[in-house]
Amino acid sequence: MRSVLLFALLAPPCALAQDASFFSVPGQDWGLRFESSLVKSHKGASNGAEFQLQIETTGGLYATVFVEPAEGKGVDSQECKEFYWASAQKNPRIDSDTIQSAPSGDFVKVSYIVRAELNGMSIVQPNANYYGHRSGKCIDVHVSQPFLKGDPVDYTNLKLFEATLKYASVP
Template sequence: MRRGLTASLISVLCCASLHAESLVIPVAGQGWQVTFDGPVPAMENLMPNEHGLEYRCSDGRFSLVVVVEPPAASGGDSVACRDDVWAQARQNAQIQQASVQQWSAPGCECVEYLTADAGKDDKSVQANLICCLAYRGKWIHLQASVTAAKDEDRSMLKHLAQSLSCGPFTEWKGGRRQFIFGDLGRLQIEIPSGWWVGNMSTAKGLGLPEQWTVSLFSASDPNKSWMMTFFHSTARYTTMEDIRRTAENAQQKAVIRSVEGAMNLQEIKLAKGVGCQASYTDAFMVGKPVEVGLPRVSASAFVAPLPDILGTISIMADDVKDPYFQAAIKALDTLEWEPAKAE
């Protein structure tokens, strides 16, 4: 039951232009987060570990990796972090040496450079950026790239570097939140205290439905996560039996791997629409020490607030009785949907 905030499994993604939004990477259990302005991701994956984390996201031509880890044996500040990371990255034979520039942004040290686009014509280049900083005993290094780069893409990368920062989590005591999913509609839900809203992502695939995902996280526990994805469904869900069939088909493997050994679907009591959920404990993890990045329990939910709108929801934790885990499940009853208004 490996934890990952994977917003979409779509592999064919479209991206005509890159528009920056504020993005957050929680360093759960450490009391702080990494923030920066970057393109809304089509897919993202947050992988915590006992030393820090690795975060990956992409959107067509744009891709990004952020690593939070202890400093190298020699230690040091942001400059030392940059020198260590660049010593490895500079081995790339595709780097156009004349394009390499080192500069400082507020709070971080940067290297930008161009490489030849693999498989593209000689005039096509990939713009690359490395940003490094030290914060609370950790090194944070971000590596971003844009293929078929234009001047506006390089400007976007520079703005990303200038917006990069680390700091404590914002205060949040819980409450009702609204998420606008483009032409799909609007989601409203009560977010319990102890859960913070992360990033929103959208994936568009050729011949596949547009998917919108919102991720939530715990500030104190890297093994707690909550992800909700919504999209137009070709099937229609008007009864509990409709949604149960979809849940039963999707959860067969989870049942086989679980301590429960059986499907125990519970109704989600939406004000409008149908939904159900079940929780499972990973049998493989029973009796083993808690390991960061490998949560023990999951709740899998399916909701149809409208007959042609399907939501798939996963909530992760280490204990099925965890009060924050249970609060997240209960919050699904408060989910409401508003269709997008026709223009």
């Protein structure tokens, strides 16, 4: 049902302007609000019951949002996390020693590092999934930012995203 997307475009870390963004969930009176470096591109798709969104920022942060009916998946953020993470954790590129899980506002966060080869280059990619539940929907917000192995890993974009991610009413 869900496609796993690996965003592996490399962007150098740099100080960029910040942007507050709001993306509404089709058919709902709410959406997600967050701050990040400026949104460079976004693409969404909905079939009525499900919604997917892909976001790329000028600072190299990538985000995907999945919103699906919660039936059979969970009745709260923790149960939605358990349902989705059972599959996600099987990714062999995840460094299992880096997996951490904790509450984060209205969400349950799972953070981890992916180590991979891309076009002959080694990358280190910090990732976080924010699992939520709202209005009978399970939500999986995934963010990541790749860095070349050996380059300093800058968590500024990821920390800003986490500090500001929240549900908001449609204006």
